[in-house]
Amino acid sequence: MTLSVTGLSASRSGRTILHPTSLNIETGERIGLVGASGSGKSTLGNALVDDLRARGQSVAHVPQSPDEALDPLRSLNFHWAETERALGLAADPVRRQGIFKALRIDGGDLRKRPWGWSRGMQQRFVIAMALMGAPDLLVLDEPTSALDPVVAARTMDLLDEHLSGGRTAMLLITHDLGLAARRVDRLIVMDDGKIAEDAPTQTLLNAPQTPAARSLSAHRNWLSLPC
Amino acid sequence: MLKLEYVSVTRGKTATLHDVSLTLAPAKTLAVVGESGAGKSTLLAAVLGLVRLSRGSVTWMDDAVHRCHPALVMQEPRAAFNPALSLRRSVGEPLKARKLTLDKARLERLCRGLELPPDLLDRRPSEVSIGQAQRVGILRALIAAPALVLFDEPLSALDAVTQKHTARLISELQVEEKFAALIVTHDLGYAAAHSDEIAVLRSGRIEEIATAEAFIERPQTDYGRTLRDAAFSLGALEGAA
Amino acid sequence: MTQALFGLLLRAAVVLAGTALATFALLWNAPGDPALAITIARYHSVVSPEIIDKIRVEAGLNAGFWTAFQSWIGPILQGDFGNSSVSGRPVLPELAAAAFYTVPLALAGLAIGLVLSIPLAIFAAKRPGSWIDRGAVAIASLGAAIPAYWLGLLLILLFAVNLAWLPAMGARTPAHAILPALTLGLGVAASLTRIIRSGILEARGQPFLPAFRRRGVSDKAIGRDHIAPHAAIPVVTVFGLELAFLLEGAVMVEVIFARPGLGSFLVSAIEARDFPKVQAVVLLAALLFVIVNLLIDLFYRMIDPRIGERDA
Numbered sequence: 001m002t003l004s005v006t007g008l009s010a011s012r013s014g015r016t017i018l019h020p021t022s023l024n025i026e027t028g029e030r031i032g033l034v035g036a037s038g039s040g041k042s043t044l045g046n047a048l049v050d051d052l053r054a055r056g057q058s059v060a061h062v063p064q065s066p067d068e069a070l071d072p073l074r075s076l077n078f079h080w081a082e083t084e085r086a087l088g089l090a091a092d093p094v095r096r097q098g099i100f101k102a103l104r105i106d107g108g109d110l111r112k113r114p115w116g117w118s119r120g121m122q123q124r125f126v127i128a129m130a131l132m133g134a135p136d137l138l139v140l141d142e143p144t145s146a147l148d149p150v151v152a153a154r155t156m157d158l159l160d161e162h163l164s165g166g167r168t169a170m171l172l173i174t175h176d177l178g179l180a181a182r183r184v185d186r187l188i189v190m191d192d193g194k195i196a197e198d199a200p201t202q203t204l205l206n207a208p209q210t211p212a213a214r215s216l217s218a219h220r221n222w223l224s225l226p227c
Numbered sequence: 228m229l230k231l232e233y234v235s236v237t238r239g240k241t242a243t244l245h246d247v248s249l250t251l252a253p254a255k256t257l258a259v260v261g262e263s264g265a266g267k268s269t270l271l272a273a274v275l276g277l278v279r280l281s282r283g284s285v286t287w288m289d290d291a292v293h294r295c296h297p298a299l300v301m302q303e304p305r306a307a308f309n310p311a312l313s314l315r316r317s318v319g320e321p322l323k324a325r326k327l328t329l330d331k332a333r334l335e336r337l338c339r340g341l342e343l344p345p346d347l348l349d350r351r352p353s354e355v356s357i358g359q360a361q362r363v364g365i366l367r368a369l370i371a372a373p374a375l376v377l378f379d380e381p382l383s384a385l386d387a388v389t390q391k392h393t394a395r396l397i398s399e400l401q402v403e404e405k406f407a408a409l410i411v412t413h414d415l416g417y418a419a420a421h422s423d424e425i426a427v428l429r430s431g432r433i434e435e436i437a438t439a440e441a442f443i444e445r446p447q448t449d450y451g452r453t454l455r456d457a458a459f460s461l462g463a464l465e466g467a468a
Numbered sequence: 469m470t471q472a473l474f475g476l477l478l479r480a481a482v483v484l485a486g487t488a489l490a491t492f493a494l495l496w497n498a499p500g501d502p503a504l505a506i507t508i509a510r511y512h513s514v515v516s517p518e519i520i521d522k523i524r525v526e527a528g529l530n531a532g533f534w535t536a537f538q539s540w541i542g543p544i545l546q547g548d549f550g551n552s553s554v555s556g557r558p559v560l561p562e563l564a565a566a567a568f569y570t571v572p573l574a575l576a577g578l579a580i581g582l583v584l585s586i587p588l589a590i591f592a593a594k595r596p597g598s599w600i601d602r603g604a605v606a607i608a609s610l611g612a613a614i615p616a617y618w619l620g621l622l623l624i625l626l627f628a629v630n631l632a633w634l635p636a637m638g639a640r641t642p643a644h645a646i647l648p649a650l651t652l653g654l655g656v657a658a659s660l661t662r663i664i665r666s667g668i669l670e671a672r673g674q675p676f677l678p679a680f681r682r683r684g685v686s687d688k689a690i691g692r693d694h695i696a697p698h699a700a701i702p703v704v705t706v707f708g709l710e711l712a713f714l715l716e717g718a719v720m721v722e723v724i725f726a727r728p729g730l731g732s733f734l735v736s737a738i739e740a741r742d743f744p745k746v747q748a749v750v751l752l753a754a755l756l757f758v759i760v761n762l763l764i765d766l767f768y769r770m771i772d773p774r775i776g777e778r779d780a
Contacts, residue, residue, distance in 0.1 A: 037357070037386040049682055061682045069679040073697045073772055082693070086684035115774065129683065144461070148262040148413060153457035175386035178416075178462030219388040222416035224466030 002026055003057060003137055003169070008047040010040075018043045019194045025137060029169045032180030032201070034216055035190030044190060045139050045173045052137065060130035064142040066122035069129075070114040076125060077110040080132075087133040099128045102162045103155075120151035127159060134168060141173045156183060177220040181205060189213040228252050229274070229292070229375055229407060233283035236269050236431075243269045245431045246283070253374060254405040256398075258418035258439070260454065261428035267411040270428065271377050274409065275299065287375060295375055296325060298368035302380040304360035308352040314363050315348040321371040329370075337366050340400050358389040365397060369404060378410040382417060390414075394421050415454060416463030419443050427451050476765050480758045487754040488544075492537050495743055540747075549748040554740045559748045562733065569729035573648055574718045580653025581660050588657070589664035596669055604661065611658025616717050620651040620724040637726040648725045652717050656710065663706050664699065671698035697771050704768065708761050715753065 003025040010018040018040050025031065035041045045061070052059040063069050070079060084091055100106040103124045114122050123146065130138055143159075144152035160183065163170060174180050180187065187204045189197040191212035197204060208214040229251040236244040243266050251257040261267055272278045274285055276293055287295045298321065301307040308317050322329055338345060341362040352360055361381065368376050381397070382390040398421055401408060412418055418425050418439065425442045427434040427450065435447045443464060446452045458464045524530050531539070543550060549559040592604035627647060628636035635644050672695055680690050715730075722731030730749065737745035 036388055046678075053682065053684070061679065063679050068675050071674075071676055071680075071694050072774070074693065078693075082680075082685055082689065083683050086686070086689075113773070126679075149415065149461055149463070150262060150453055150457040153460035157460065175388075176462065177387065178465055180462075181465075182460070182462045215388055219391045220462070221466040222391065222420040222463060 001136060003052060003059075005048055005051050008044065008051055010043050010047050017193050018047060021047075021195055023048065023188075023195075025169050025171070027136070027167050027169060028163075028165075029186065030163075030184040031169070031171045032177075032184035032187045033171055033173045033190060034175065034177050034180050034187060035196075035212065036216075037175055039190040039212070040193040041173050041175075041190045042141055043193070045141050045171065048171070049139050057137070058133055058135045059137040059139065060133065060135040062123075062126050062130050062138070062140045062143050065146040066114060066119060066126055069126040070122060072113060072115055075111055075113055076108070076117070079114075079125075079129065080110065083129045083132055089133065095132070096128075099131050099162075103128050103158050118151075120147050120155065123147055124155055124158070127155070131162065131168075134166075136167065137169045137171065138163070139171045139173065142175070143172070144179075145174075177205075177216040178222075181220060189216060228288060229409065230286050230289075231274070231283070232286075234270075234273055234280055234285060235282035236266075236273055236278050237281040238269075242281075243431050244273060247273075247428075247431070247433055248283075249426055249433070249436070251375075251407050251409055253407050254401065255424075256401065256408040256410060256422040257424050257426060258410045258412060258422035259426045259428050260412055260415055260418050262413060264430075265428045266431040267413075267428055268379065269431075271299070271379055271409075271411055274377060292375070296321075296371060296373055297375040297377055298371070298373040300361075300364050300368045300376065300378045300381045303384055304357050304364050305352050307364050308360065310352050313349055313351060314355070314360075317352075318348060318363065318367045318370055321367060325371060327371060333372075334366075334370065337369055337400070340403070341366055341396055358385055358393065361385060361393060362396065365393075365400075369400065369406070372404065374406055376406045376408050378408060378412075380412055381410070382412070382414065390417065397421070414463060415443075415458035419458075419464060427454060472769065473766075476762055480762050483758050484754060488541060488751060489537070491747055491750045491754075492540055493533075495747065496533060496536070544747075544751065549751075550744040552742055552745055554742045559744045563730075563745070563748050563752070566728065566730045566733035569727060570718050570722065570731070573645060573652065573721070573727070573729065574714050576645065576649035577652030577656055577717065577721075578714060580649060581656025584653065584657035585660035585664055589661045589668060592661070593665045593668040593672070601665075605665070608658045608661040608665075611654055612662070614655075616651055616655055616720045617724050619654060620647070620721060623647050623651055624725075644725075644727070648721045648727060651721050651724070652714070655717055656714060659713065660703075660710065664703055667699035667702040668695060670702065671695045674698055700771065701768070704764055708757065708764055711757065711760055715756075 004023065006022040007020045008018060008022070009016065009020045021044060033041050033045065042064075049059055049061045070076075080096065081091065097106060100108075105121050105124050105128065108117055108121055108125070114125075117125065123143065127140075127143065140159075144155060147155065159170075170184075172180055172184055177187070181201055185201055187197075187199060187201050188195055189204070189208075189210065189212050191210070196210040197208065197213040199209075204213060205217055205220070208217045229249075231247055231249040234244055234247040235242060247266075247270065249257065249259075259267055259270060269278060273280060274292060275297065276285070276291070285292055287297075308314065318334075319329060335345075338348075343359065343362055343366065347355060347359060348363070355363070361384065365381070378397075382393060385393060394417060397408070408422075410418065410422060415425075419442070420439075422439050424436060425439050426436045427442075427446075427448070429450050434450050435442070437447065442451065443455060446455050455464070547560075549563070551558050552562070588604050588608075592601040595601055624636045624647065627634045634646055635641070636647065637644075674694070677690060677694065680694060681687075718729070719731035719734060721727075722729045723735065733745065734749050736742075737749070
């Protein structure tokens with residue numbers, strides 16, 4: 001099923017931070033939403049999730065840091081059960097164990113509060129909650145920037161594996177085109193609150209059309225920078 | 228020459244650094260990579276003399292490090308400045324501390340090198356972008372012409388494009404200023420592109436030290452390989468041979 | 469956890485010992501001759517110096533500070549607060565009789581305060597900055613600024629004099645307790661409203677709440693399961709202070725409404741320089757504070773165990 005939004009916009013203290021934006025997302029599609037800091041990519045991600053949710057679509061969101069997703073006063077068990085209730089799902093230990101195994105957090109003690117787990121495991125727990133309802137769209141906002149590279153790479157690999165062949169579409173929001181390019185088929189470049197460019201990954205890497213996309217593409221690799 | 232010999236630091240019962248030996252020659256760059264908790268911050272603190280060594284020594288040209296007035300560039304650009312002072316006053320602090328007078332021509336040259344417009348220094352930290360604030364942080368570190376500059380995750384608060392731009396400006400200034408740079412980072416891509424040598428720190432110990440090219444091509448330890456493969460998988464080493 | 473509990477108990481013991489020492493030191497150094505004061509209070513006339521000296525020895529006032537302190541604290545540790553230096557009767561039964569009036573009054577005041585402040589604070593925090601919120605804050609500020617004696621007189625004027633619905637003075641019937649409890653409760657409600665309101669507003673700014681909304685958790689569940697526990701932390705913190713306000717207010721309210729209780733007990737004891745009585749009130753108040761703060765600490769650790777870990 002194609003998810004589509006039209007005319008999303010946002011403003012903060014009188015300034016437009018997201019100009020009217022429309023977007024179509026195909027079933028199982030992998031999209032990278034890239035741009036410099038302040039370009040409006042997180043704003044678009046949030047607006048997209050809120051709009052689709054309000055229209056009854058099944059969509060999940062993973063914020064940048066587990067601190068933005070988990071209540072430090074509540075156990076992980078509580079978070080899981082609460083999300084099940086919110087999605088109208090019956091408690092299902094088998095489903096839970098399946099997702100936890102896929103993300104390699106099946107050894108964690110769910111009676112603990114979030115800070116009783118490492119940050120890498122917390123972030124994977126948040127991703128697990130997002131996968132619980134097998135959503136049509138999973139929006140990941142800089143999902144690995146709070147993690148060490150080894151854990152970050154492992155988390156992305158596990159997520160890739162879990163999503164592959166499924167119906168869940170993924171929108172990966174990141175400032176790092178090098179990171180996104182390896183994981184997605186389509187790239188959307190944000191600049192100044194607008195979509196500057198929207199193209200298949202290879203097309204955008206090889207022939208960027210706009211200054212924003214050209215800058216991102218030229219600076220995507222540490223070891224092959226232009227002079 | 229910065230020389231760390233068998234440096235050990237113990238906090239409570241646990242050793243946060245264990246027999247760390249490193250050398251860094253003038254005008255060269257050494258990157259120390261590792262994950263959170265590996266002891267990177269303690270290493271910087273040890274070089275700056277902010278923690279007591281339980282063993283070993285840290286010297287610069289066979290003398291105490293503080294004699295060479297090392298400078299530090301911090302991770303959070305805005306938090307590194309007094310929010311009430313103009314950036315110009317903050318930049319002048321290292322000179323005031325050493326009772327030196329400001330060399331206007333030098334300030335202008337560094338500002339040009341860091342692509343800072345002349346009037347930017349009259350603003351306060353909250354009135355500039357994070358990228359600009361970090362370049363002012365580098366300006367403050369370099370203003371008194373230190374022979375040794377320590378960089379504590381200098382790019383992690385910046386976006387990918389700004390990171391690469393800032394790293395290039397630092398390298399260009401290093402050619403002119405000839406300071407030795409000790410960079411602590413978790414970003415192997417940055418280390419590979421901008422350092423002469425890479426030291427891998429894990430649980431307070433040095434796992435391996437190699438030239439940047441040699442390390443990326445063929446890490447000597449399992450852990451080194453794990454780090455390199457993770458960086459590849461995150462797209463940080465794209466373009467390497 | 470046992471270690472943490474031990475630490476808390478040790479802290480409580482140190483506070484109590486310090487209070488006992490400070491209390492005794494203050495009385496020891498009080499201006500005037502305590503022996504003379506006791507004598508005058510007991511015999512209502514000037515008597516010979518021999519009798520004054522006899523009383524001095526009787527009360528242990530002629531020995532040095534530490535000797536006097538030891539002979540003073542020993543029986544107290546066994547629960548014996550001694551005899552009134554004026555009437556000669558044991559202090560504790562009289563104190564218990566006074567507390568019998570004051571404790572229900574304080575609890576009623578607290579109950580009224582909670583019943584009024586919680587809904588008002590939640591209502592005000594619904595839309596911060598709206599006129600409802602500003603009105604609630606203004607009423608609360610006004611309530612906190614009005615002294616209890618003035619508010620008490622105002623209530624007497626309205627309900628006892630003008631409307632003649634309620635009795636004003638004394639403590640003969642339960643109806644006599646309504647106006648004093650209301651005076652106390654309104655003051656408590658005023659300060660609690662502001663604290664609970666700002667606690668809720670702060671809790672609502674927690675960075676993780678938008679994620680819960682995006683996960684589809686209802687606003688009601690978010691309020692109950694996430695905002696309320698976070699808001700409770702600052703509220704519980706000031707609860708110890710609130711207790712002080714409650715005791716102080718109860719004493720004042722008792723004086724205004726001419727009620728028997730700890731207020732009149734303490735005032736008459738101070739006027740007569742009846743040391744054992746004053747000491748008993750001070751020490752039991754300190755004990756109460758230490759116990760309440762201990763409970764607050766334990767409550768903290770229950771809702772947020774990080775607090776205990778940070779101490780360690």
